Amino acid sequence: MEDYPRTLRELESRFATEQACRDYLARLRWPQGFACPTCKGTEAWSTGRGLWMCAACGHQVSVTAGTIFQDTRTPLTLWFRAIWWVVSQKNGASALGLQRILGLGSYRTAWTWLHKLRRAMVRPGRERLSEMVEVDETFVGGVESGGGRRHVGKKALVVIAAEVRGRAIGRIRMQRVADSSAESLLPLVQEAVGPGTVVITDGLQSYRALPDLGYRHDRRVLLGSGESADAVLPRVHRVASLLKRWLLGTHQGAVSREHLDYYLDEFTFRFNRRTSRHRGKLFNRLLEQAVAVDPVPYAAMVKGVRGPKRKKRHHNG
Ligand SMILES: [Zn+2]
Numbered sequence: 546m547e548d549y550p551r552t553l554r555e556l557e558s559r560f561a562t563e564q565a566c567r568d569y570l571a572r573l574r575w576p577q578g579f580a581c582p583t584c585k586g587t588e589a590w591s592t593g594r595g596l597w598m599c600a601a602c603g604h605q606v607s608v609t610a611g612t613i614f615q616d617t618r619t620p621l622t623l624w625f626r627a628i629w630w631v632v633s634q635k636n637g638a639s640a641l642g643l644q645r646i647l648g649l650g651s652y653r654t655a656w657t658w659l660h661k662l663r664r665a666m667v668r669p670g671r672e673r674l675s676e677m678v679e680v681d682e683t684f685v686g687g688v689e690s691g692g693g694r695r696h697v698g699k700k701a702l703v704v705i706a707a708e709v710r711g712r713a714i715g716r717i718r719m720q721r722v723a724d725s726s727a728e729s730l731l732p733l734v735q736e737a738v739g740p741g742t743v744v745i746t747d748g749l750q751s752y753r754a755l756p757d758l759g760y761r762h763d764r765r766v767l768l769g770s771g772e773s774a775d776a777v778l779p780r781v782h783r784v785a786s787l788l789k790r791w792l793l794g795t796h797q798g799a800v801s802r803e804h805l806d807y808y809l810d811e812f813t814f815r816f817n818r819r820t821s822r823h824r825g826k827l828f829n830r831l832l833e834q835a836v837a838v839d840p841v842p843y844a845a846m847v848k849g850v851r852g853p854k855r856k857k858r859h860h861n862g
Contacts, residue, residue, distance in 0.1 A: 623647060660807060719788070719809045731752075
């Protein structure tokens with residue numbers, strides 16, 4: 546049986562100290578026990594302050610090195626509460642909510658935390674979707690452009706891929722795209738879906754080159770009024786409506802573009818772990834992935850979400 550906190554009270558009593566948090570991270574990071582990166586030794590002492598010293602060669606390893614917690618000046622106890630809070634928000638975690646609940650000094654800090662966690666939600670090197678996958682684009686409404694002025698009501702185009710598993714949905718991937726051209730869509734399909742997979746799309750011309758890229762393309766052209774897009778691509782359409790309902794739940798559908806990217810990843814993280822209904826399990830998964838990813842400096846994150854047209858102003862919410 547997995548070992549994770551089940552209630553907020555349990556979380557708070559169990560992770561009351563930095564050492565307790567570090568011990569937990571160490572267990573997630575080295576599930577088979579400590580492994581020295583220098584000599585492969587398996588015995589280590591905790592020297593305090595998050596350092597483990599290899600018993601064989603004396604090499605010191607920090608449990609947070611190379612993770613999203615590296616160089617953080619924030620106590621891990623606070624990070625753990627933030628993660629617990631994020632997984633507890635069924636309709637998505639907002640930066641403002643996080644700022645309030647943790648009493649963080651600034652909105653920007655809360656925003657940075659969410660984006661750090663986003664890196665943990667989309668674990669690098671994750672497996673691509675396989676076997677049979679539906680792909681389609683959908684408009685998500687109420688997106689404000691990033692930066693200063695609000696443009697409520699603008700729509701963003703999101704491409705969704707959903708695995709066909711019998712009548713059910715397997716794993717999903719989704720990402721915002723600039724437009725529905727082949728140049729925009731095909732690289733995303735390649736990123737999300739493994740070669741050799743049957744990819745089901747509608748008749749959009751942009752997908753015509755899929756066979757050249759090593760996919761088996763099942764192109765379903767809608768035949769007049771008798772057939773709806775829902776009927777040929779039921780899974781992506783179901784995911785799209787769940788996503789929209791989820792976004793409406795907390796934000797009345799209106800989010801900035803950079804926040805939309807965050808929410809797409811959070812939705813995907815939750816959806817792909819929807820059988821782990823217990824929040825303690827989600828908490829555990831997110832921490833597990835958090836200790837498995839590289840730290841991303843704030844500047845790189847902003848660049849990542851803004852793209853090449855980076856503005857001088859940062860988010861001012
Ligand atoms: Zn060693």
